[in-house]
């Protein structure tokens with residue numbers, strides 16, 4: 001009997017892959033009551049209620065003939081006895097895939113007020129939809145990729161948005177001040193207020209949250225609040241049973257330290273395809289690829305995971321913005337006709353890039369980057385990449 005913990009992109013992909021190859025019984029535990037959804041679409045879902053969020057269809061559990069334990073949360077895993085303890089009962093497994101993903105990590109006090117939301121679950125987004133209204137005042141804490149995207153979508157919905165960030169820039173773990181400034185300018189033109197160098201300390205209120213207070217004592221009042229301060233993997237139920245660091249440790253075949261247990265997605269630490277560094281690479285396509293590889297290896301195929309990619313594209317800015325790979329060390333930059341391109345090249349290999357404006361070569365660059373080919377002789381051509389005028393951006 002095969003069990004899967006988590007029906008996010010990684011878990012449901014693993015289930016689908018297994019079902020294509022065998023009729024064996026598959027039990028899938030999903031803590032959330034909703035059908036499997038794609039969290040990367042949640043910001044769009046907030047605005048449009050797009051059903052694309054249910055990317056495998058609402059009937060996926062039935063279609064794949066899964067024994068779906070919906071709304072049932074795994075509390076403890078015992079590897080010696082192959083037992084899964086949930087909030088409703090006990091189950092034994094022969095083979096297991098852990099795909100329990102991640103949840104919000106927020107180091108601020110007072111997180112439990114009902115008008116503090118996050119985008120780590122569709123239930124939270126549904127609740128936020130109910131209270132949204134033009135002119136309401138939202139305070140978002142954290143200007144990482146998610147906080148920035150949420151700020152832009154709320155702004156489109158007519159909400160008065162203030163984005164508070166602990167460091168001096170947007171997406172601080174990826175961008176420097178120069179590239180952050182491109183985004184800041186456009187966001188501010190749209191009416192998003194951005195406050196830098198203000199680490200949030202606590203949420204304050206009475207019954208409902210009234211304000212967030214920063215470490216230097218400044219008070220930011222709002223009607224509702226969004227915590228976008230990071231994520232933490234859901235590993236508590238298996239701690240001590242399998243090897244973990246920040247996330248679950250897996251090898252290149254998505255095998256954990258315990259026999260017949262595999263892991264995939266945001267819950268585990270994998271290898272960066274380019275640098276070989278091992279950590280969590282939280283990204284939809286990594287989760288899907290890992291889900292497939294974990295499933296195939298569980299079934300006995302020897303399939304090696306090629307490694308994780310680091311790639312983000314920010315929507316809703318009014319121009320294209322794509323960042324990929326390692327954005328560290330020396331770089332070459334081209335700024336012309338409303339476009340900004342930056343390339344990180346080490347010993348002739350493209351390690352990372354930032355494309356703002358014309359991103360039509362993003363696919364080609366991505367392939368060049370992951371192929372690891374020496375691109376020295378193409379560098380001249382790189383400089384001659386097409387330059388387009390981009391409306392609303394120069």
Ligand SMILES: Cc1cc2nc3c(=O)[nH]c(=O)nc-3n(C[C@H](O)[C@H](O)[C@H](O)COP(=O)(O)OP(=O)(O)OC[C@H]3O[C@@H](n4cnc5c(N)ncnc54)[C@H](O)[C@@H]3O)c2cc1C
Pocket residue numbers: 005006007008009010011029030031032038039040041042043072073074075099100101102103119120121146234237264265266267281282283284285287313
């Ligand atoms: C707002 C937002 C925007 C994003 N935008 C992008 C984007 O533009 N591009 C991109 O590539 N990626 C994006 N991501 C990241 C991407 O969505 C994640 O990397 C991906 O969802 C990881 O999939 P997963 O299945 O590993 O984990 P999750 O999506 O976290 O799913 C894990 C599932 O397991 C369940 N679970 C957890 N613990 C238990 C338990 N104990 N018992 C039973 N069930 C459990 C959870 O309820 C959850 O449904 C975004 C994420 C968010 C939140």
